[in-house]
Amino acid sequence: MTSTAEPAPVPTRPDAREADSELPVMDADPALQGLVRVAAAVTGTPWASVITMDTAVMHVLAVHGFRGASWPREGSMVATVLARGPGVQTCDDLALEPAFAGSPWLDGRRARMRAFGTVPVVVDGRTVAAVCVFDVVPHAFTDTERARLADVAAAVAALLRVGQQARELADLAAASQLARAETARAHQELARSTAFTRSLLEVLPVGVVGADAAGRVTLFNAASRRWHGLDADPTVEPADIPVTFALTDVTGQPLTPEQVPLGRIYAEGRIDDAEMGIALPGRPFRRISCSGVQVHGADGDLLGAVVTLSDVTEQRALEDALRDAALHDPLTGLPNRNLLLDRLDQTLAAAERARRPMAVLYCDLDGFKPVNDTAGHAAGDEVLVEAARRLAAAIRPGDTVARIGGDEFVVLCPEAGSERAAQVIADRITAAFDAPLRRPNGDVHAVGISIGVALCGPGETPDSALAASDAAMYRVKAARRGARVPAPRPVTDPTVPAP
Numbered sequence: 001m002t003s004t005a006e007p008a009p010v011p012t013r014p015d016a017r018e019a020d021s022e023l024p025v026m027d028a029d030p031a032l033q034g035l036v037r038v039a040a041a042v043t044g045t046p047w048a049s050v051i052t053m054d055t056a057v058m059h060v061l062a063v064h065g066f067r068g069a070s071w072p073r074e075g076s077m078v079a080t081v082l083a084r085g086p087g088v089q090t091c092d093d094l095a096l097e098p099a100f101a102g103s104p105w106l107d108g109r110r111a112r113m114r115a116f117g118t119v120p121v122v123v124d125g126r127t128v129a130a131v132c133v134f135d136v137v138p139h140a141f142t143d144t145e146r147a148r149l150a151d152v153a154a155a156v157a158a159l160l161r162v163g164q165q166a167r168e169l170a171d172l173a174a175a176s177q178l179a180r181a182e183t184a185r186a187h188q189e190l191a192r193s194t195a196f197t198r199s200l201l202e203v204l205p206v207g208v209v210g211a212d213a214a215g216r217v218t219l220f221n222a223a224s225r226r227w228h229g230l231d232a233d234p235t236v237e238p239a240d241i242p243v244t245f246a247l248t249d250v251t252g253q254p255l256t257p258e259q260v261p262l263g264r265i266y267a268e269g270r271i272d273d274a275e276m277g278i279a280l281p282g283r284p285f286r287r288i289s290c291s292g293v294q295v296h297g298a299d300g301d302l303l304g305a306v307v308t309l310s311d312v313t314e315q316r317a318l319e320d321a322l323r324d325a326a327l328h329d330p331l332t333g334l335p336n337r338n339l340l341l342d343r344l345d346q347t348l349a350a351a352e353r354a355r356r357p358m359a360v361l362y363c364d365l366d367g368f369k370p371v372n373d374t375a376g377h378a379a380g381d382e383v384l385v386e387a388a389r390r391l392a393a394a395i396r397p398g399d400t401v402a403r404i405g406g407d408e409f410v411v412l413c414p415e416a417g418s419e420r421a422a423q424v425i426a427d428r429i430t431a432a433f434d435a436p437l438r439r440p441n442g443d444v445h446a447v448g449i450s451i452g453v454a455l456c457g458p459g460e461t462p463d464s465a466l467a468a469s470d471a472a473m474y475r476v477k478a479a480r481r482g483a484r485v486p487a488p489r490p491v492t493d494p495t496v497p498a499p
Contacts (some may be wrong), residue, residue: 207309
């Protein structure tokens with residue numbers, strides 16, 4: 001797109017810019033501004049706008065998330081995309097579209113757009129405007145998102161039609177008494193438009209909450225009523241909102257009135273992606289992401305606030321599961337090498353500050369390979385799970401046991417500051433493998449363990465500590481093979497606490 005106005009700032013997350021006061025933005029129409037926010041919410045994009053399409057130069061009617069600009073319609077991105085066909089048109093990744101190669105809206109001269117969606121606003125058979133949404137990262141638009149975007153465009157068309165009719169009626173009122181009849185008809189159209197907008201709010205998959213200038217909740221759509229378990233209640237004082245509507249932080253702790261996202265809008269002007277919880281008795285905890293703005297009248301007076309709510313419970317649970325999977329062994333549930341190295345780095349730093357060593361025990365199962373060779377890998381997995389259980393039971397509180405691959409485990413002992421203390425822990429682990437490992441089907445396997453002990457202090461790194469303990473373990477194995485004697489029996493040290 002090419003602009004005839006001053007360059008608009010490049011949209012960046014999460015900063016939100018106010019609309020350029022020199023642009024012909026609609027006179028603070030709360031309904032149109034709300035629909036623009038709804039367009040962003042239903043498509044999961046941070047920026048949205050309504051722009052004119054019936055003039056040579058397109059102008060901004062309403063924006064969300066950025067400061068708009070005027071630019072020629074001919075050759076613009078929105079005109080190019082709409083020319084592909086009727087209805088909603090989307091581009092999941094503009095960088096893959098040859099038609100937009102070298103566009104200043106992609107390469108950073110005006111913006112860095114990647115995802116773009118638009119739908120024409122048709123009034124009386126003529127395209128007068130377009131609803132646009134976009135993001136600076138690729139976005140896979142779904143059929144549901146496109147359908148909701150079309151609903152928003154229909155609501156915008158209704159609002160524009162009503163505004164157009166209202167202006168026409170104002171002109172007629174000066175010349176004819178028929179203006180009263182036309183005005184009545186316009187009121188009826190406005191009522192139908194309002195009913196349409198309310199119906200649209202009812203079917204949206206996101207929650208929409210509205211409040212008056214005093215901060216009292218006056219509007220819940222269907223999603224909000226379902227999530228909160230009750231309807232909006234303007235008799236509830238703002239200070240009582242957290243308790244009445246069961247609002248908490250993301251950990252389940254009750255919110256104070258100052259922490260409620262809706263209340264924060266009155267203090268901060270707007271909020272973006274603020275998260276809270278809804279903890280209704282007898283229902284699963286629901287985690288909600290909130291974005292909202294103040295609503296002002298044409299005279300600038302505060303009318304209230306509107307906030308959209310998105311249920312991110314499953315998304316956050318998936319993120320937590322992925323983080324946990326990235327740091328834990330999927331078979332045994334023990335920390336994996338990544339988490340071990342992180343904890344080892346922290347433990348070594350603490351040992352250096354305390355000017356005392358800590359112990360690293362490198363453990364390798366003896367006799368594990370025959371289990372895999374004779375009973376199969378499934379049996380080997382069961383033996384590894386039982387070995388992990390015995391290792392975890394043998395260590396002390398504050399110690400960490402991790403599986404770093406195959407039949408190799410590492411134990412971190414931050415409080416074992418001497419070879420004697422470390423050897424006591426190693427002997428305790430050795431003793432845990434005296435009895436054969438029993439599988440769930442009753443089969444038993446004689447599996448022992450070789451342990452290399454390394455005391456690590458200042459100057460050590462996680463890699464050098466693991467290398468030292470690994471080398472100690474191989475010396476233990478070599479000594480046993482040379483002596484052909486059984487593993488040493490545990491020693492006791494009354495100064496070392498039991499696990």
